[in-house]
Amino acid sequence: MAQSSQTAGGLKSIPALLHRNATEFGDRPAYREKEFGIWQSWTWKQAEKEITNLALGLINLGVNEGDFIAIIGRNRPYMYWSMVAAESVGAVPVPIYQDSAAEEMVYVLDHCGARFVIAEDQEQVDKVIEIQDRLHQFEHMIYLDPRGMRKYDHSRLHEFSHIQEQGHAAREEFLPELKRRSDKLDYDSTCVMLYTSGTTGKPKGVVLSNRNVIESAKNSSEFDHLRLDEEILAYLPMAWVGDFIFSVGQAYWCGFCVNCPESEETLQADLREIGPTYYFAPPRVFEIELTSVMIRMEDASPLKRRMFHYFMDHAKKVGGDILDGKPVGFGDRFKYWLGDLFVYGPLKNTLGFSRVRVGYTAGEAIGPEIFDFYRSLGINLKQLYGQTEATVFITAQPDGEVRSDTVGVPSPGVEIKIGESGEVYYRSPGVFEYYYKNPESTASTKDTEGWVATGDAGFIEPDTGHLRIIDRAKDVGKMADGSLFAPKYVENKLKFYPNILEAVVFGNGRDQCMAFVNIDLNAVGNWAERNNISYSSYQELAGHPEVLNAIKLHVEEVNKSVAVDEMLSGCQVHRFLVLHKELDADDGELTRTRKVRRRIIEEKFNDLIDALYSGKDEIFTKTEVTYEDGRKGSISATLKLIDAEVVPVTTRKVAAE
Amino acid sequence: MSNEEGYVTADGRKIGGTLMEMKNITLRFGGVKAITDISFDIKEGEIRAIIGPNGAGKSSMLNVISGFYVPQEGEVWFKGAKRPQMRPYQVAQQGIARTFQNIALFEGMSVLDNVMTGRLNYMKSNILHQAMWKGKAEKEEVENREAVEKIIDFLEIQSIRKTPVARLPYGLKKRVELARALAAEPMLLLLDEPMAGMNVEEKEDMSRFILDVNDEFGTTIALIEHDMGVVMDLSDRVVVMDYGKKIGDGTPDEVRSNQDVIDAYLGVSHD
Numbered sequence: 027m028a029q030s031s032q033t034a035g036g037l038k039s040i041p042a043l044l045h046r047n048a049t050e051f052g053d054r055p056a057y058r059e060k061e062f063g064i065w066q067s068w069t070w071k072q073a074e075k076e077i078t079n080l081a082l083g084l085i086n087l088g089v090n091e092g093d094f095i096a097i098i099g100r101n102r103p104y105m106y107w108s109m110v111a112a113e114s115v116g117a118v119p120v121p122i123y124q125d126s127a128a129e130e131m132v133y134v135l136d137h138c139g140a141r142f143v144i145a146e147d148q149e150q151v152d153k154v155i156e157i158q159d160r161l162h163q164f165e166h167m168i169y170l171d172p173r174g175m176r177k178y179d180h181s182r183l184h185e186f187s188h189i190q191e192q193g194h195a196a197r198e199e200f201l202p203e204l205k206r207r208s209d210k211l212d213y214d215s216t217c218v219m220l221y222t223s224g225t226t227g228k229p230k231g232v233v234l235s236n237r238n239v240i241e242s243a244k245n246s247s248e249f250d251h252l253r254l255d256e257e258i259l260a261y262l263p264m265a266w267v268g269d270f271i272f273s274v275g276q277a278y279w280c281g282f283c284v285n286c287p288e289s290e291e292t293l294q295a296d297l298r299e300i301g302p303t304y305y306f307a308p309p310r311v312f313e314i315e316l317t318s319v320m321i322r323m324e325d326a327s328p329l330k331r332r333m334f335h336y337f338m339d340h341a342k343k344v345g346g347d348i349l350d351g352k353p354v355g356f357g358d359r360f361k362y363w364l365g366d367l368f369v370y371g372p373l374k375n376t377l378g379f380s381r382v383r384v385g386y387t388a389g390e391a392i393g394p395e396i397f398d399f400y401r402s403l404g405i406n407l408k409q410l411y412g413q414t415e416a417t418v419f420i421t422a423q424p425d426g427e428v429r430s431d432t433v434g435v436p437s438p439g440v441e442i443k444i445g446e447s448g449e450v451y452y453r454s455p456g457v458f459e460y461y462y463k464n465p466e467s468t469a470s471t472k473d474t475e476g477w478v479a480t481g482d483a484g485f486i487e488p489d490t491g492h493l494r495i496i497d498r499a500k501d502v503g504k505m506a507d508g509s510l511f512a513p514k515y516v517e518n519k520l521k522f523y524p525n526i527l528e529a530v531v532f533g534n535g536r537d538q539c540m541a542f543v544n545i546d547l548n549a550v551g552n553w554a555e556r557n558n559i560s561y562s563s564y565q566e567l568a569g570h571p572e573v574l575n576a577i578k579l580h581v582e583e584v585n586k587s588v589a590v591d592e593m594l595s596g597c598q599v600h601r602f603l604v605l606h607k608e609l610d611a612d613d614g615e616l617t618r619t620r621k622v623r624r625r626i627i628e629e630k631f632n633d634l635i636d637a638l639y640s641g642k643d644e645i646f647t648k649t650e651v652t653y654e655d656g657r658k659g660s661i662s663a664t665l666k667l668i669d670a671e672v673v674p675v676t677t678r679k680v681a682a683e
Numbered sequence: 684m685s686n687e688e689g690y691v692t693a694d695g696r697k698i699g700g701t702l703m704e705m706k707n708i709t710l711r712f713g714g715v716k717a718i719t720d721i722s723f724d725i726k727e728g729e730i731r732a733i734i735g736p737n738g739a740g741k742s743s744m745l746n747v748i749s750g751f752y753v754p755q756e757g758e759v760w761f762k763g764a765k766r767p768q769m770r771p772y773q774v775a776q777q778g779i780a781r782t783f784q785n786i787a788l789f790e791g792m793s794v795l796d797n798v799m800t801g802r803l804n805y806m807k808s809n810i811l812h813q814a815m816w817k818g819k820a821e822k823e824e825v826e827n828r829e830a831v832e833k834i835i836d837f838l839e840i841q842s843i844r845k846t847p848v849a850r851l852p853y854g855l856k857k858r859v860e861l862a863r864a865l866a867a868e869p870m871l872l873l874l875d876e877p878m879a880g881m882n883v884e885e886k887e888d889m890s891r892f893i894l895d896v897n898d899e900f901g902t903t904i905a906l907i908e909h910d911m912g913v914v915m916d917l918s919d920r921v922v923v924m925d926y927g928k929k930i931g932d933g934t935p936d937e938v939r940s941n942q943d944v945i946d947a948y949l950g951v952s953h954d
Contacts, residue, residue: 062829062832062833062836063795063828063832063844064832173837174895174898176899177695177898288841288842289839289841291841291842292841292842295842
């Protein structure tokens with residue numbers, strides 16, 4: 027851990043960076059938000075003023091150093107200011123997923139013992155009020171949007187702007203105190219606490235220091251040559267470490283502008299208007315966009331459609347190479363240029379990617395076709411591998427070395443080693459301080475030398491030095507015959523088909539693998555419409571014989587490709603079923619970041635798994651579902667269990683011995 | 684029954700004095716009596732509902748309030764003065780705006796433009812200014828657009844701002860119509876079956892918006908509605924009509940226990 031604080035120029039906290047930005051380039055835009063149909067903007071100077079007023083208001087309200095302030099809401103400048111203001115008064119900001127149900131918030135709010143909550147609107151305020159009796163340390167709530175709040179009891183409720191006004195009015199009194207508190211902040215003081223989504227068990231509060239955040243921001247900004255004039259669109263949950271690093275860490279380090287969309291529904295239009303230069307999205311977003319482009323092209327006029335396919339074929343051939351700066355013949359370059367004029371350019375503009383210089387995706391594996399599609403258009407889309415505990419960055423792909431099946435080389439300042447079990451370990455200045463109120467987990471995750479277990483199994487490619495991730499270490503198992511079982515590997519291959527939204531593969535300790543499949547309502551629904559297949563519900567479509575047949579073909583193709591891999595050929599899917607409901611975070615089947623919770627699904631759909639292994643043809647099942655407002659209901663269905671063809675493989679274990 | 688003074692509602696809102704009063708209104712179409720000798724008042728800041736079975740004369744009543752129909756007998760008093768016979772646009776200038784049972788939007792125009800038309804009363808610059816797009820006209824457009832954007836934000840229709848109305852689903856069209864009515868910054872807002880044809884979720888949204896409009900802008904609202912559940916939850920006072928006659932008037936609880944109202948809704952033979 028050879029990082030030196032000098033390299034950060036003595037800027038050892040986010041408030042210090044804010045002050046530098048406001049002094050050195052105070053008139054450049056720091057925040058923009060579309061409201062009332064116009065992009066409203068704040069310069070760094072204005073942002074500092076807003077944050078100072080809020081911080082003074084917080085002191086006025088009685089916030090002490092070390093207090094926890096929960097922040098609940100969508101990406102808005104005010105919410106970001108709240109985080110920075112909280113830090114500058116010596117408190118710890120705790121952003122919380124705004125789509126959590128009240129019940130889910132209880133645990134987090136109680137665990138961190140938040141005395142204060144800053145909530146975006148009535149919806150969030152209502153949730154906290156609903157659970158406030160169970161929160162012993164909770165005292166005051168500040169809300170941003172006063173709409174509908176007039177009749178609420180305001181003894182513990184305060185409007186955001188009033189807090190700022192009161193702070194401003196009490197400027198003389200509290201400014202020295204604010205200065206004292208923020209001057210005290212150094213590399214070791216806590217910058218933010220983020221709760222992990224909790225694929226297993228209860229969420230854990232990851233404490234990140236200023237060192238973690240600033241060093242990671244600095245290293246990664248240098249790695250991608252991020253500059254003062256980048257534009258990013260802040261739309262991913264504020265409670266997620268990635269958003270904190272992109273929209274606070276890197277934005278404050280580089281001094282670039284954070285743009286907040288008008289609402290969730292206007293995201294696409296806002297993206298187009300801003301035209302970000304630096305963009306992050308999980309693979310799912312890229313998938314959805316590609317699907318919608320393809321669907322819309324199907325509806326386009328024949329001329330446009332032919333042009334699209336003609337030039338996309340060409341882009342597939344040379345686009346990636348041109349992007350990587352590899353030699354490409356003049357003729358091909360000219361044709362690519364034409365394609366850019368007629369197809370790629372307008373398409374990128376529609377998607378809002380015209381200006382993207384650096385694009386990242388992470389969190390899940392991305393399908394090679396999807397990845398190549400965007401790269402062939404000339405969008406520099408890359409992959410990174412990270413964790414909350416690492417302050418995001420573990421590995422990233424350098425320009426010119428981008429592939430869909432690796433996650434890149436260690437980020438600057440990060441060391442990586444592979445444990446005996448195949449698990450990936452890392453050590454870096456970004457390694458988190460500790461889990462809040464959970465020394466056992468801290469100890470089992472981070473050893474005394476600072477190495478952190480990622481929980482992922484992977485290996486480093488000998489010739490390129492790139493890291494490849496196979497699966498979650500705890501999910502990797504053995505089949506009954508001793509061959510390797512890596513469900514994620516197969517699931518990802520399945521999910522690369524647009525028709526398949528989600529797949530879960532079982533088979534640990536068994537002799538065969540079985541799979542659950544979720545169809546993608548968008549893609550399959552569109553296909554159904556095109557083929558005059560009528561359906562009234564998701565369930566009906568999921569059970570349609572033609573759909574089942576299409577999925578069967580996908581599974582068989584995947585089996586073929588899995589069979590090629592010596593290590594994993596045992597993971598071919600022998601039988602599968604298409605689930606009657608979408609796996610959903612509200613039912614606990616996915617995490618809030620939409621990762622599959624394997625154990626819970628295994629327990630919940632136990633009957634279905636048994637049926638698959640028992641060789642039956644169909645099964646009747648009833649499943650409880652939770653609606654968005656917390657009410658429960660149930661759906662029942664008779665599911666077909668389908669055999670898929672597998673490629674026979676001779677066990678190659680001999681070679682290993 | 685109506686006193687000049689205001690009152691305080693169950694949830695603590697203060698209702699002001701009489702804003703509009705209908706005195707012995709009778710409306711005939713040829714030989715057909717649509718409304719017979721009806722009197723009631725609407726107080727400042729309240730949500731007043733007019734309910735009744737099909738053909739009871741609710742919409743006719745609303746059209747009388749909005750000045751579209753002129754009753755043969757009776758007087759309409761608005762803001763303490765007897766209202767002379769006037770054209771609908773003059774009524775609009777007085778501060779009354781409405782939505783329609785069968786949506787009446789400009790289908791080919793965008794949501795934004797539709798809502799902008801609601802600002803007509805606030806556009807004073809002449810055609811020459813507008814054509815030249817200088818000074819006054821430009822300033823006016825900016826001001827009006829600001830007001831309209833606040834309403835778009837309020838009703839959460841930002842994502843369809845530029846969408847032609849014809850492409851919108853029914854529930855959203857209703858919301859756009861409300862937006863246009865609100866754009867006129869009315870003192871009295873008339874809603875003709877705002878929830879008709881909506882699903883439960885859309886109804887909940889619309890109810891929330893109606894309450895919020897009343898709460899945030901202090902707008903007095905008179906609405907006609909079929910859905911009894913919605914009416915009883917939303918309104919402060921209810922007028923019940925049947926066959927052109929008033930058969931009940933009072934708070935939702937009073938109306939609910941009124942025998943005539945129960946008969947009208949459950950069906951009793953009329954002589």
